[in-house]
Amino acid sequence: MSASAARTFLEQDPILASLLEKYPLPETFKGSFDAFAGLCSIVIGQQVSVRSSVAVEKRVLNHLGSFTPEKMLETPEDVLGKLGMTRNKIRTLKGMAVRVKEGLDLDALQHEPDAKVSEILLGMWGIGQWSTDMFLMFGLGHEDVFPWGDVALRRGFFRVMGQDATPGIAERWRPFRSYASWLFWQESETDLSIQPLFWVHV
Template sequence: MSDPYETLRETDIGPLIEEYGEIELSVADDLFERMVISVVNQLISTEAARTIRGQLFDEFAITPDAMLAADDVSLRSVGLSPQKIEYIKSIARWSKTENITADSFSEMDDEAVIEELTTIRGVGEWTAKMTLMFGLGREDVFPVEDLAVRRGMEQYFGDETRAEMRSRAAQWTPYRSYATLYIWNQYVRENSSVEDIVVE
């Protein structure tokens, strides 16, 4: 099996690898917790998401049973919107019904995982790709839906459209997830108010 860093050093991501070193991609210890993090992060500023996550994790055990048992008033008190509460409980019900772990997807390719995950209320393409990358450690995911990815590519490469970004990302196959981590890191460095998503 080829080495992702050696492979990507031969592409236009190479300078970022030299700058940041080897950034690891791994399977999450708890897939449900990782999905909850992604739901919290949906469509709000990074600073707001960080605050809500901190309060949520301080006040509750992040398990399907605990989320289903929690009343909506308590969940709203940590900053979750009614819609996100509904989404988290939907994922919790799905996790319990299907007895889901990271191993549940071991025989499924990325597209099949996305198809399965997006049947859950509140899980769209972006959340599914975050789960692939940060939950399952899949190596060849390119989340062009992510605003920070697009802004990073605009700043670093000058790409303006999603089509241009997808075309450029093709050269990073089969390690587009790793390339994405470097784009995020570069964007974070250029925009210091943005949290480094890599370490979540």
Template sequence: MVVTTRSRANGPITELLGVSRAGVTKRTKSSSAGGRKPVSTRKKSTQIPAPEVVKERPASPRGTNAPLIASQANSTAVLPVKSHAPATTNTILGQATAHLLSVDSSLKHLIESHSCGIFSVEGLAELIDPFQSLVSGIISQQVSGAAARTIKARFIALFTPTPTCPQPFFPMPEMVVACPNDKLRSAGLSGRKAEYVVSLAEHFIDGTLSPEVLSTAPDAEVIEKLTKVRGIGKWSAEMFLMFGLKRMDVFSTGDLGIQRGMAAHFGRDVAKLKSGGKGKWKYMSEEDMLRLSEGFRPYRSLFMWYMWRASDVSVDALTEDGGAGKGKGKAQAGPKAKKA
């Protein structure tokens, strides 16, 4: 049985797994009348205590599947994921791919050629700190992957490890808010990015964003809350839903890579569309994208992933930091696009 407790001392939510123990002893009151020695009724157990059994974490096609951790300087307390469906981490990807093929058998080549690790057993077991993931996404805006990693390392180094936690750690929201702006900028953040990071930290501090909220709120509500943070747009929020929270029914009409992939998959001449485009143009309209993707519910995230494959777009930049977004509200040219 899974029991959830909250520590009053430091506030993290932890998951404790019950252990079955054999050989429970019983002791009765003894009488010492007449100088007789008390007689013990404890029975010696001949059974071996049963090992701890870890139940499989349920995965849901309509909820958060990532095990979320709260930002703690010296803790990795896991927030249990609420069960929404009987599917398990061992079967959710198989169920999803089977559904996609039942809707469109022509996806078979893409599915057989590319293994989606995001929703695999290993992918779903990855611990995600939503604050760290979103900060990492802000840091990576408009810079190369190598530059983003360097800035992130410098950002972490701003917060001196404590005697009880000598190793480098990702700062908690309270620590970010307390850090002077010029010190944040010394790590390589622009003035605008420093403001974005502080804004995000404030939303975690006041409870607007939290592992609890992000694990249970509907997609639309999560997007609404995230887009109220400076520096995070709708596309960014959608990518975080998919790559960070591992939600399986996310679909972004504002991603140019998905537009291009869907156009190619459904038989449109992508090269002709691109060469003939003038001004503001699209490979496919949002209406057509929504109509064609509707049948793939509740696994549109996986369908979207394969449309990136059809478009030959890399998603490495998103999977590295759990999908924290790049960009504010406008259509993006696939996961590699960077816009402040």
């Protein structure tokens, strides 16, 4: 599908139609990076502010040169720790790298249904629902993801839909919930000019 199809569909909702007048939609949510690099960026961003995650990500990338399984495995834990990584995140990233070296093709998951991707990712140590949703959306470019675990999305959602709104409302935006999520992020009062690697820039 495409952003054009998503726009035509979402414009049927009067509330989202008003947001579409203000914000352009990305043509795709999938960045130019490979899936492993995107997932590394997502893990670094777990449970910290965007500004903090970007700072750590830059330090790690400056040291490694790029996010690859080989570089993640060969870099000592104490070095990653000095770059700002927590022990749990280091364990998660190294565990991911091992899975990829053992044959898991993260990029190939793009062609799998969300349920299958979620099963694989949630089976990895340190990967929860937020990371899985972010990977589905930004790592694989899936268009029907509504990451309710994201604080900024919830803030934008309630600001637009009202404090009594429930996430079940998002069902009416299938199969383009990723685009609806994007619109709520724009309304979240988050500084979107500072973003990690995995984020899509319009």
